[in-house]
Amino acid sequence: MQLDPAQLLDSVSTSVSKVISEMQETCDTLKASLKDLPFCDPQTQYLQSWIDCIGDPDLSEFPAELLENTLDYSDDSLRLLDLPAEYKPPQTKWSDLAPQQTPPSNFYPTRVEHLLTSSALEDIDQWVRRSMIDLARMQMYGEKAGRKYNKVLALGQDAFVPRARGIVWDLRQADKGVIVPLDFGKQIDTHWNLDYIWDNLKHYPDQELVSMLLQGVQYKADLDLQIVLLPHLISFGAGCKLIQKEVMEYAEKGWYSIHDFLPFLPMRNIPRGSTPRTGDASRPRPTSDGGAPRNPVADSVGAPVIPLNVASKGDKDEQKWTPEIKPRVREMMVAIALFRYLAFHTGERVLIMTDDEKVCFNQVRF
DSSP states (O other): OOOOOOGHHSSHHHHHHHHHHHHHHHHHHHHHHTTTTTTTTTTTHHHHTTTOOOOOOOOGGGGGGGSSSHHHOGGGGGGGGGOOOOOOOOOOOOOOOOOOOOOOOOOOOOOOGTTBOHHHHHHHHHHHHHHHHHHHHHHHGGGGGGOOOOOOOOEGGGOOOOGGGTOOOOEEGGGTTTTEEETTTTTOOOSSSSSHHHHHHHSSSSSHHHHHHHHHHOOOOOOOOEEEEEEGGGGTTTHHHHHHHHHHHHHHHHHHHSSSSSESOOOOOOOEEEEEEHHHHHHEEEOOOOTTTSSOOOOSOOOOOOOOOHHHOOOOTTOSSSOOOOOOOHHHHHHHHHHHHHHHHHOOOOOOOOOTTTHHHHHHHO
């Protein structure tokens, strides 16, 4: 049951109305304090950027029964609550990068034709052309376009000429005649201040996290050296224009790069799609399907194509990743109740701050 927002203030109990009034007063006081910060303070501009984010909660989001009464924070039994344990980061080891690649001697490719067989090039060209037809239809008709071409193209090492096998090649400068083994040890290109991150986190217990911030994220997916081209999801149509806009924006920021051919060989693409955004159906949220292909697929030499998510997770008896620990809702409620009890007896207020870094995931290098 949800109360009519227009009748909420008339329906809530006196105790809840008092809490709401206190919240509004506290928010107004905090805003005023931030506005009065001296201009000479180096943190003033940053702190004042939070002013528009300060506000009391939207009562229309609360179930009616929660507005009928509120907890008595003067109750002495609250002092018996144990404060939830402080988060302790896991102890992990630094994650080393893949070793440098050693290409065959006296082999200096300058064109993609020096790497792939003519048959493989024809297969790739055909797949791209047919997929582009689907994408053009999606751009024109949106979610009604569907998808006509569903083939997964999977090529094994037989797609490469013998001397090019066993190496991951970097073709990002192939238009200049430069094709070299991918340098796994090269420092990532990022707008993050890596020196600052290292200075502040060099002794942080979770060294695997630090290494991935500084060197780029590793999926820990031991995949075969395959060329795997996966069609975009049917839901790509609904978010087609938004996804294209996103790609162009991120390319301008230097987070993405755009190429007219596969930038690495071998490589696999990750299918894109979209899902409805809660509260705003006109702006579907872009998605990426790391679980593709969803059905069994074998490459040109008969080797299975393992989805990225499956390879990254590992077998059920294999723990590749340290479990992520997040506070539970119960722990948050207990902490708030305890602090409200202390605030009641000291005449203070309890403020809750949350922060969400916009497009954080897209800024991380892989």
